[in-house]
Amino acid sequence: MPGEPITRRNFLWVGWSALATFFAASAAASARFLFPNVLYEPSQKFNAGRAKDYPVGVSTRWTKLQRVWIVRNEKGIYALWARCTHLGCTPNWFNDQGRFRCPCHGSNFSPEGDVIAGPAPKALWRCKVELASTGDLIIDKAVLEDRPGFREGHVYFVDV
Amino acid sequence: MLDLDEISKKVYETQVWRSIFRHSPWKDAPRDRMRHIVDNIWLHLHPARIRPRAVKVSYSWGLGGISFMLYLILTVTGVLLMFYYRPTVELAYQDMKDLEFVVTLGKFLRNAHRWSAHAMVLIVILHMVRVFLTGAYKKPREFNWGIGVLLLTITLFLSFTGYLLPWDQLAIWAVTVGTNMAGATPFMGNEGPFSGLLGMRVNNDVRFVLLGGTTVGASTLIRFYVLHCVLVPLVAGALMIVHFWRVRKDSFSAAPLEADEEKLDVWPHLIVREYLAAALTILAIFLWSVLQNAPLEELANATVTPNPSKAPWYFVGLQELLVYFDPWIAGVIIPNVIIVGLVAMPFIDVNPKGVGYYSLRERPLANTMFLSGIFLWFLLIFIGYFCRGPNWGWYWPWESWLAHKPLPPPTWDLPAWAGASLMIFYMAFGMAAPRLIGGEISWSRAIGAFVALFLLAVGGLKIFTALAAAKLLMLGFFIFIFFLLGFLFPQRYLKGLDLARYALTMSLILMMLGVLLKIGLRLGFDIKYVLSLPQFNFNI
Numbered sequence: 001m002p003g004e005p006i007t008r009r010n011f012l013w014v015g016w017s018a019l020a021t022f023f024a025a026s027a028a029a030s031a032r033f034l035f036p037n038v039l040y041e042p043s044q045k046f047n048a049g050r051a052k053d054y055p056v057g058v059s060t061r062w063t064k065l066q067r068v069w070i071v072r073n074e075k076g077i078y079a080l081w082a083r084c085t086h087l088g089c090t091p092n093w094f095n096d097q098g099r100f101r102c103p104c105h106g107s108n109f110s111p112e113g114d115v116i117a118g119p120a121p122k123a124l125w126r127c128k129v130e131l132a133s134t135g136d137l138i139i140d141k142a143v144l145e146d147r148p149g150f151r152e153g154h155v156y157f158v159d160v
Numbered sequence: 161m162l163d164l165d166e167i168s169k170k171v172y173e174t175q176v177w178r179s180i181f182r183h184s185p186w187k188d189a190p191r192d193r194m195r196h197i198v199d200n201i202w203l204h205l206h207p208a209r210i211r212p213r214a215v216k217v218s219y220s221w222g223l224g225g226i227s228f229m230l231y232l233i234l235t236v237t238g239v240l241l242m243f244y245y246r247p248t249v250e251l252a253y254q255d256m257k258d259l260e261f262v263v264t265l266g267k268f269l270r271n272a273h274r275w276s277a278h279a280m281v282l283i284v285i286l287h288m289v290r291v292f293l294t295g296a297y298k299k300p301r302e303f304n305w306g307i308g309v310l311l312l313t314i315t316l317f318l319s320f321t322g323y324l325l326p327w328d329q330l331a332i333w334a335v336t337v338g339t340n341m342a343g344a345t346p347f348m349g350n351e352g353p354f355s356g357l358l359g360m361r362v363n364n365d366v367r368f369v370l371l372g373g374t375t376v377g378a379s380t381l382i383r384f385y386v387l388h389c390v391l392v393p394l395v396a397g398a399l400m401i402v403h404f405w406r407v408r409k410d411s412f413s414a415a416p417l418e419a420d421e422e423k424l425d426v427w428p429h430l431i432v433r434e435y436l437a438a439a440l441t442i443l444a445i446f447l448w449s450v451l452q453n454a455p456l457e458e459l460a461n462a463t464v465t466p467n468p469s470k471a472p473w474y475f476v477g478l479q480e481l482l483v484y485f486d487p488w489i490a491g492v493i494i495p496n497v498i499i500v501g502l503v504a505m506p507f508i509d510v511n512p513k514g515v516g517y518y519s520l521r522e523r524p525l526a527n528t529m530f531l532s533g534i535f536l537w538f539l540l541i542f543i544g545y546f547c548r549g550p551n552w553g554w555y556w557p558w559e560s561w562l563a564h565k566p567l568p569p570p571t572w573d574l575p576a577w578a579g580a581s582l583m584i585f586y587m588a589f590g591m592a593a594p595r596l597i598g599g600e601i602s603w604s605r606a607i608g609a610f611v612a613l614f615l616l617a618v619g620g621l622k623i624f625t626a627l628a629a630a631k632l633l634m635l636g637f638f639i640f641i642f643f644l645l646g647f648l649f650p651q652r653y654l655k656g657l658d659l660a661r662y663a664l665t666m667s668l669i670l671m672m673l674g675v676l677l678k679i680g681l682r683l684g685f686d687i688k689y690v691l692s693l694p695q696f697n698f699n700i
Binding site: 009031034035036039040041063064065067082086087088089090091092097099100101103104106107108116117118119120121 | 191216239295333335337340342344363364368369372374375377378379461462463464465466467468469479482483484485486502509548550551552567568569570694697699
């Protein structure tokens, strides 16, 4: 009410609430502090060399450096990100068995990236592939797709 | 002649000595023994006198004290290692090699640090088992049991943050898998269910904060270093202070309590046991560290995963569990249910008997279920550690990893309607049956009826289907375990409990047995998921 003096109790309520708010906001600000604004991580885009150099089948040429398999089928080329969709280990390609097998929890994938066995819930990611004017393949691991029907076309496949 | 008594007497009487130790010259009278405890900042956490039953080694096995001693060894060796170790991607592994081959005693200190960490995890688990079996978590010690459960998780988290630091292959891949589990957290991880609701991406979710980036790299190393060396030890220390203080305040659980018991002086009766346990702990760690070197794998490589890639023994059970469920279920929900279930234990177990002594007879349900859970956890560890080889394939412990194995068989999901009905039936039947069936079922009759029904069912299945005998036996084994632990035990010992506690206990039991049954379905019948709803990442 106007003109009513502030009671000691109300004054303290306001004071202590202000202090509690300050601590809560400080905690929130400290949490925000832990999210970095700038990352010093390598670029997700790389040049995989001439598209014509890839024979039909799965190529492991870039697995150790870029964590990508380049796969050519009868129609063209797509790139699989060599990161298991279960918990992120790098599966190995077994040419004689025709499948990727993960060393961490035993997921198996077909050359198309589909799950054959093991716990992985989703198919392997396919990366964006482009054909440069030089005939080089440009792979971008930041643009990914795993849905059947979408992953076979658009930017995830080049017809060479 | 050197008269030691004379010298010490002179020393004790000097002003310097008297200024450090407040109590009067030592006379070994009860009053001096008491003063020795209460006048000493380090010892005063003890009571001055204690019941004889509480100092019996065969009661507590000194496990809590040994855990603390290991924590002290870890602090000392850890601080020493910090003088040489630089937490950067370029230098960390090099410093590990320097510690191994160049620094005087570097290898020994690293061994001691690693082995103490392993020993601490084991001893803390055993301490928890001991406390459970002696009912020492019951009123008025509920809160301290909760603190203890937190300390167990912190012990595991300290190990987890510690093993990134060597920056070897084990380090980077264990942490990759561990933090990807965080990335599968519902709502807060970018690969978890409902991640879209809060707009989670790879560069703003809970995994991103842990890593300080989108992959395990330089910022992850420094983050884990700070967590491992500063933040988590501080939290652990604070909780230990509360833990010890409450042990003292809640008094020792050891029973039976006798009227006018003659109490013992803590100095020397308890203190000497503590010092002896500490000395033996140091001896064991030192010996083991001289004989056995801590593993160090190749330099971390963010693109190549070792095959197979195995977590340390205490996490390999979780790694094996991840084979059977979606990551957010196995890696987030199940561990959290275990932790919350353990913390809630004193509030749902209202049986007043069995506090302060080991007794299966007076606490048949609690002890059986708890030991089954511990057994299941160590079974998973056993499978992961001894039965898994390249590509996480199944290799018996006596088989060579070089042996060629047939490819894993294709797995299959139950149709959603069947899976959903099966799970609803499992929960509904499991919840209702033990409570609705009254009377006392005699063990022999129940088991006899079960075996008869089972043989009939096996006969039928054998005639009408092509299931192999081994699979039928396996099926029978799992159903028998469920029948015994999920029906007979609760029917006998649980049905009298109030509804809320009954429902909570029964759902914990059903979840534990559900994990076991799912393992059986995958290993025996190649069922990938009983119920799979991909739109919610619900794969169970």
